[in-house]
Amino acid sequence: MNVGVVVFPGSNCDRDMFHVLSDVFNLNAQYCWHDQPLPENLDAVVLPGGFSYGDRLRAGIIAAHSPIIQDVKKIAEKGIPILGVCNGFQILVESGLLPGVLLKNDSLNFMCEWTNLTVENNDTPFTNQFELNQKIPIPIANGEGRYYVDDETLNKLERKNQIVFKYDQVVNGSSNQIAGVCNEEGNVVGMMPHPERAVESEINPQDNKPSSLIFESLLKKVGVEN
Amino acid sequence: MSLESHELEDLKTKIGREPTSTELQIVAAEWSEHCSYKSSKKHLKMLPMDGPLVINEKGYDSGVLDVGDGYVITAHIESHNHPSAVEPYGGAATGVGGVIRDILSAGTRPIALLDGLRFGDIEKDQHAKWLFKNAVTGIADYGNCLGIPTIGGEVEFDECYKNYAMVDVAAIGFGKKENLIKNHAKKGDLVVLLGGATGRDGIGGSQFASDSLETEDRSAVQIPDPFIEKLIIEAILEARNEQLIHAMKDLGGGGLSCAVSETADALDIGIEMDVEKVHTRESDMHSDEIMISESQERMLIVTDGEKLIKLRKICEKFRIECSVIGHVTFDNKMHVKKGETTIANISTDVVANATLLDLPSSKPIYLENIESPKQFPQLSDYSEILMKLLGSPNIASKIWVYGQYDHEVGIRTVTKPGYDASVLRLDNGKFLSIKIDGNPKQCYINPREGAIGCFEEACRNVVCTGAKPIGMLDHLQFGNPNDPEIFWTFLESLKGLTDFAKDFEIPCVGGKVSLYNETSDGPIKPTPVIGVIGLIDKKPLMIQKINSGDSLIMVGDTKDELGGSEYSEYIHKFIGGKCPAVDFSESKKNMNSVLDAIENELIKSAHDCSKGGLAIAISELCMINQIGCNVSLEKIPGEKLDSDKILFSESHSRYLLTIENKNLPKLEETMKKHNVSYSLIGEFTGNSICFTRDSKPIIDLSVDKAQNTWYNSLREMVLHA
Secondary structure, three states: OEEEEEEOOOEOOHHHHHHHHHHHOOOEEEEEEOOOOOOOOOOEEEEOOEOHHHHOOOOOOOHHHOHHHHHHHHHHHOOOOEEEEOHHHHHHHHOOOOOOEEEOOOOOOOEEEEEEEEEOOOOOOOOOOOOOOOEEEEEEEEOOOEEEOOHHHHHHHHHOOOEEEEEOOOOOOOHHHEEEEEOOOOOEEEEOOOHHHOOOOOOOOOOOHHHHHHHHHHHHHHHHHO | OOOOHHHHHHHHHHHOOOOOHHHHHHHHHHOOHHHHOOOOHHHHOOOOOOOOOEEOOOOOOOEEEEEEOOEEEEEEEEEOHHHHHHOHHHHHHHHHHHHHHHHHOOOOEEEEEEEEEEEOOOOOOHHHHHHHHHHHHHHHHHHHHHOOOEEEEEEEEOHHHOOOOEEEEEEEEEEEHHHOOOOOOOOOOEEEEEEOOEOOOOOOHHHHOOOOOOOOOHHHOOOOOHHHHHHHHHHHHHHHHOOOOOEEEEOOOOHHHHHHHHHHHHHOOEEEEEHHHOOEOOOOOOHHHHHHOOOOOEEEEEEOHHHHHHHHHHHHHHOOOEEEEEEEEOOOEEEEEEOOEEEEEEEHHHHHOOOOOOOOOOOOHHHOOOOOOOOOOOOOOOHHHHHHHHOOOOOOOOHHHHOOOOOOOOOOEEEOEOEOOEEEEOOOOOEEEEEEEEOHHHHHHOHHHHHHHHHHHHHHHHHOOOOEEEEEEEEEEOOOOOOHHHHHHHHHHHHHHHHHHHHHOOOEEEEEEEOOOEEOOEEOOOOOEEEEEEEEOOOOOOOOOOOOOOEEEEEOOOOOOOOOOHHHHHHOOOOOOOOOOOOHHHHHHHHHHHHHHHHOOOOOEEEEOOOOHHHHHHHHHHHHHOOOEEEEHHHOOOOOOOHHHHHHOOOOOOEEEEEOHHHHHHHHHHHHHOOOOEEEEEEEOOOEEEEEEOOEEEEEEEHHHHHHHHHHHHHHHHHOO
């Protein structure tokens, strides 16, 4: 199974994600530099976290105009699973692949802490191995992580089951405590917390199994279809 | 921003003519205290710098330690005090950037940062609060953007830093031994400047940092750009992998002047360069400005013509600029041209080696009676004092600070900030534990014992994770060295550190001296900050949650040593009294016994006893684990003392071990084997922090109440008060 890890200038969780995909889950991960075409053989694409273009203007906006995003959009239409984490989520939102925006946290500070998520939608390529409402202990690390949508869009997200993860409690002031969403088709998922920081027991002070299910879901999904 | 008259004479004698204006600028930058260490260098040689794990190569800006299996770690510490005092956001951020490039220049990837921050009294002083808040944001914005985790540090407030800021940054790198840059050059090699454009920021920064802070010279402060730094890191590491780098040096203090002359001097070569080839931010920069600008995010690389083609490709990929500014010669001269015109041509040996000084020293008069003890009124209940200390700026939880730093990125952080020392996993299955510690209150009262205490405290912290100390970083920060009394405190601290390092066989692998830390209000207290790096071969002590019924063991004697304690200074506003002193043999025994207990998996957690004393250390265990305790003061190891001394004395070499009762017999065996002073002093139970003496309650404080104050007070102070 081939997974592309898209790297922009300023991405900084690309190596962590690569390690988890290849060393923990034995997938064939490959880096994809932002100004090169996306390889054709990919079964899934991950946009990792970081500070693409130094978060200038606002997080994700410049990377959303990178050449590679056109290719990401094309494969998104084909239904290939795409996961954006943290800055990757911000880029997916800025490129219009996911609804909503990510604003500065209500503390106005960068926040690095462990949070608890609940799974709201277990019918995506990244959540199919979860029980509904299952808890995930997972860290966040962001300055612009407050997910915001207007009421109308929020209704639509709820109706179409596009809310994938919510925080267990108020963390940064995001709309309805949303931590992750998907597109209408469900194959493009974005989340602010970092699953790649939580899947190994050595560095997870709580429980690494729930976060691992995000990657195991992908294995299940692609494994079944291929 | 010029040489002293005797230095000018010295320069003229050495070169046998009048220097040109560019030469004067170059030499003034390089002979500044900041770059030349002219006051301290003679004495720094006393520190032991060699050890079985130390790798020495010419021209490294960071220390290198062999951690086995073909891997090395690099370590360095720097400060950015003057700039941060003027412009805390940019000063602190560029402080982070500078030390990272020192790690990078050895050819290793930076994997962790630690910050030591010191400011004036934030409870009263709005300016100190502004400095603090902005320095933290500066560090966060820079380190977070680079994706290098900030895994620890310390924050302290003291009146002596009024209108000033101490920003110390330590960085750790990791890499393969075979990838270390073996600095070398051959005739005809090219000298390349890579990275950000040279601008008018940071002009004369080194001289600015080599004088008391009296004017707010903002143009001497550099402007941070972490995005460019990130691109440079990735580009350099890619070039390293392709073996395109013969020699490398970061541009820090003294800018091009320093980087060119020191590279040439270290490699025993000459360098001819042209200022017109330097890519600049502004078109009308004067040659002298180009030579001494301290614009950030620049690296100097020596390579050859063939490799340059590949290097340019890498730079194009990352869209960073790279200019060939000169080439290597073999006349040991630093030859600077502007087009065809020579503007400086001077022996690198002269530029890179200022005449060293042997400054006079004399014991400060203030020290004569400072250690005479003072008796404080004895109380029957210390709960209120404990609460006051828990909410005090120096003791309150620093979560407001480290919560703004990404401390997880890189997925190495096993033990997170907030405990004694952070622990990182390495690629060879070993673990690294790092901590930095300073204690100006104790160093003021006794510069020697205070400095040793900082060193031992940092050792204790890494020992609590199960790590054996393998290297030390020293950062010696003092006032104006031309004051013999200040210079005496510098020498005393240095001698103390040397004695401890030799006795414990912990080599000094890197360091920095920062002098002239003064404002119009006077000098700072002596502020050595010591970093200790520990290595864990098998597995670290994974801290386990304390349960009701677990026992509390204390190792090490509590002594009548309230001097410089938070209790003396914060509660009683008294500066003085007996400074805690480390007994080397006791210290060693205690360390070994704790390491033994951890290795044999006898204990659930180990916690060092330091700032605020025993009462604070035990409260921290209770608050973190949300559980109460019953502790009997009469059981505390050591001679019989007044209750306040037992509770708040900051004696060294003490550890608190938590343990399941079933392991108690084995632990006792271990403690007896090491012949240490220890005792079972209490147990965890209920939801109150309780101390008794001869069955009479001395402290009874609800854990919830304590926790609430301890966690939130610093945030409240910064945001609301």
